[in-house]
Amino acid sequence: MKTYKYSDLSKTDITTLVQRNVDPANEIRQVVEDIIANVRDNGDAALYSYAAQFDKVDLDKLYLDGSEIAELASTVSTEQKDALKLAYDNIYKFHQTQLKAEEKVVTMPGVICWRENRPIEKVGLYVPGGSAVLPSTLLMLGIPARIAGCREIVVCSPPQKDGKINAFIAFVSTLLGIDKIYLVGGAQAVAAMAYGTESISKVDKIFGPGNQFVTKAKTIIQSTTLAAIDMPAGPSEVLVIADETSNPIFIAADLLAQCEHGPDSQAVLVATSQQIIDNAIAEVEKQISTLPRAEIAAKAIANSYAIQVDDLSQAIDFSNLYAPEHLILATENWQQITDKIINAGSVFLGNLSPESVGDYASGTNHTLPTSAYAKAYSGVSVDSFLKKITFQYINKEGIINIGPAVELLAELEGLDAHKNAVSVRLNS
Ligand SMILES: NC(=O)c1ccc[n+]([C@@H]2O[C@H](COP(=O)([O-])OP(=O)(O)OC[C@H]3O[C@@H](n4cnc5c(N)ncnc54)[C@H](O)[C@@H]3O)[C@@H](O)[C@H]2O)c1
Ligand SMILES: N[C@H](CO)Cc1c[nH]c[nH+]1
Ligand SMILES: [Zn+2]
Known part of the structure; x- marks a missing residue:
């Protein structure tokens, strides 16, 4: 893991350090554009051929139905079901409070404005x-979709080599009342949900994290206006801020937890002394050898770095520039800096709040913006599945109060028909 000293870094160095997941030669874009075009033109046939090419399985059909899902779900042990239900309950509790009706506002006598929620239909x-395989992601997406009241929920996930789906995903589907899962992964799944195929319905908005192919497909689809997307939620990343009150064993465990997601994940350690960095790196080396996914994690660690800063305030300045998907304040002094956080997807406070808890079961959503999109996007929530429609009701008193000003505003924009729509009412 490379180490830098913040005070030695130029502005250009910092810009380079906070940049990630770039596709400089547009290689991923090219692959993904071809996949999208193939799915658009050939529908299900393209999906069968990508299952064979990428997932190494010859599918007989592109989905599992309710009885197949129930059969797979029945193989999950009681202990595993209980853990998934605990996660379900906490995520449900946290997200349910997000569904709030807003108050009506009388902006002037007789003029009443308000917003009402309507679920995105498909x-x-x-x-x-x-x-x-991430059954936790189905919880993170399915629960807010159900709370919002979406009418049609299409679920896509790459097939296993036996042409089925992971039993835990099947069990979560039964919790959510989802009775069909499409055996489609990657950019082709995003394209299928955007265009629709013989088997898969076109949807209005596509949600969910994924690798660089999935994420690139989502951003391309968004630009076609065929479907909206939640956000770019690509390879996982974490930034850990540490000081003399931090525990190097915990720091290393948290860095590795995100690095085991994939070779293109990134972990950044920002610490107030070189000693803290050295201790954490020594721990990473110790812990990594014990991990079954050590090879993946090692590649991500090679893509990661540490920065030595003067103090916690400088650490937060860097973090705000990096805008991490996950930010861990691994310090007993976290209360000093929480109000300085400007850009982050989800934040973990103190030494006993591992990021894994948010990944699975604290209740917050783990579908979060990566690649610095936390500067502008929030993670998935119930709001992501809703439209907020504005309403206004104007009565006789209201049109008398507001009409003359609107007539004038229309006049100054030179839009006479706009003015007339008010005048005919004032004169009626
Ligand atoms: N940001 C978030 O909120 C969040 C949450 C969970 C997971 N993640 C990230 O999601 C990602 C999951 O990635 P994954 O790969 O395990 O699963 P995935 O389901 O995203 O991608 C697998 C699919 O990628 C496609 N693919 C693989 N190689 C390809 C190639 N060379 N060309 C074209 N398509 C190809 C295949 O269709 C395959 O089915 C990880 O990077 C993880 O960090 C992010
Ligand atoms: N850390 C991932 C978000 O970047 C979410 C996840 C799912 N399972 C384990 N982790
Ligand atoms: Zn994770």
Whole structure:
């Protein structure tokens, strides 16, 4: 893991350090554009051929139905079901409070304005399943979709080599009342949900994290206006801020937890002394050898770095520039700096708040913006599945109060028909 001293870095160095997941030669874009075009033109046939090419399986059909899902779910042990239900309950509790009706506002006598929630009707949920299968992601997407009241929920996830889906995803589907799972992964799943195919319905918005192919497909689809997306939620990343009150064993464990997601994940350690960095790196080296996914984690660690800063305030300045998906304040002094956080997807406070807890079960959502998109996007929430429609009601008193000003505003924009729509009412 490379180490830098913040005070030695130029502005250009910092810009380079905070940049990630770039596709400089547009290689991923090219692959993904071809996949999208193929799915658009050939529908299901393209999906069968990508399952064979990428997932190494010859599928008989592109989905599992309710009885197949129930059969797979029945193989999950009681202990495993209980853990998934605990996660379900906490995520449900946290997200349910997000569904709030807003008050009506009388902006002037007789003029009443308000917003009402309406669910997005058809949503597509992508559940990653390349290097690790993530049933937790189905919880993170399915629960807010259900709370919002979306009418149609399409779920896509890469098939296993036996042409089925992971039993835990099946069990979560039964918790969510989802009775069809499409065996489609990668950019082709995003394209299928955006265009629709013979088997898969076109949706209005596509949700979910994924690797660089999935994320690139989502951003391309968004620009076609065929479907909206939640956000770019690509390879996982974490930034850990540490000081003399931090525990190097915990720091290393948290860095490795995100690095085991994939070779293109990134972990950044920002610490107030070189000693803290050295201790944490020594721990990373110790812990990594014990991990079954050591090879993946090692590649991500090679893509990671540490920065020595003067104090916690400088650490937060760097973090705000990096805008991490996950920010861990691994210090007993976290209360000094929380109000200085400007850009982050989800934040973990103190030494006993591992990021893994948020990944699975604290209740917060783990579908979060990566690649510095935390500067502008929030993680998935119930709001992501809703539209907020504005309403206004104007009565006789209201049109008398507001009408003359609107007539004038229309006049100054030279829009006479606008003015007339008010005048005819004032004169009626
Ligand atoms: N940001 C978040 O909120 C968040 C949450 C969970 C996971 N993640 C990230 O999701 C990612 C999951 O990645 P994954 O790969 O395990 O699963 P995935 O489901 O995202 O991708 C697997 C699919 O990628 C496609 N693919 C693989 N190689 C390809 C190639 N060379 N060309 C074209 N398509 C190809 C295949 O279709 C395959 O089915 C990880 O990077 C993880 O860090 C992010
Ligand atoms: N850390 C991932 C978000 O970047 C979410 C996840 C799912 N399972 C384990 N982790
Ligand atoms: Zn994780």
